[in-house]
Amino acid sequence: MRQAQYGLVLLVILILPPVANLLESIMITHMHMQMPLLVLAGFLIAKFFQIKYPQFFEKWNANGLPGLLLFIIITGYWTIPRTMDETLTMASVEAFKFFSLPFLAGVPLRDSWPKLSSFWKNGIIIFFAILYLGMGWLYIWSPEQLCNNYLLIEQITLGWGFLTTAVCMVIYLGYSYFIDFTQYETES
């Protein structure tokens, strides 16, 4: 239960206006720090819901796929350039961000992950690696400025952030393919 409390504290800190403003003032920290941290907060808070409502997750997310789907939809939604712009100009969109990323992405991810087979786990990482390569390409080489509230140079920085994240995922996939993790676990 302690980690659920940590998650809640993290969420509250992220919502504090000075913290939110700081992270949102730079495009790459907005997308690659604030948003993942919100998901992490939900990931920690998930423990609370799992203990409180075990049947709900057991019944409706038995194989983990609905939760995974929800996670993909929410994170995909927040990669649309417009949604990021509108969090800065519309309070309702900002509120939806602070709700959806922890509770509709972080919580279902936590519940789904252990239930998924390695086929799905690797599939999802491959999916995000491809998506992020595409986003990186879009943000770096797009002839247009996609967000009105950020400078073009920030857009390019974010693009490189996407590309490096995608590269890291590919490295992980290669690593997990060639290295036998079970060896570590038996010796420890």
Added chain:
Amino acid sequence: MMLKNRTALSSLLVLLFGVVLFYIGTDGFQAYTAETARVNQLMEDKPQFPDVTLEDNKARKYTFSEFEGKYVFITFLYTACGTVCPELEMNMFGVYDRLPEEYIGKDIQFLSISFDPDRDDPETLDSYRKMFKSDGETWRMARITDKDELNELLDRFGVTVIPDNNGNFAHNSAFYLVNPQGRLIDVMDYKRIEEAAEQVTSILDDEAGDEK
């Protein structure tokens, strides 16, 4: 409830939620960037050009009602801009050049508005206009000295201007067409000169047809 295949059902519900979410978030799969959404919204709202005081390249001062009864073709710029603005103005000349001559000055006015009034005084604007073959009459360049009035206009027309730390501005660019009653009726892609020229010509032709 006697349900089976619950996970399939919940997956379906999640998927449905996703479709609705994306539908709402992109105005029915129309606008994936705020800029598209902005232009769509402007076309719907048709905002009125506020009655601001302009100071043009000949240091003449007048309000926007100076152009009442004419269409006004507008761009927003600042002269210290080294990137988009020269292209924007070149393209504006492209439209100016393609319109039938009889309409210029009589039915349509060209106007470039600076959002950097501190640096863009009438002399600066006058030397800038010459680079783009603007005659300073049928195509004027002007600044709005009152900051509140300027911001009101930028806000109504959805022009986002962000100063960076090097004395430059990041801003969105487009061709704006205001009708003789002072309402914004069209926002056009500034990179498509032909298209914009055709669009404006057809509007002016219609107008001329009505008068006959």
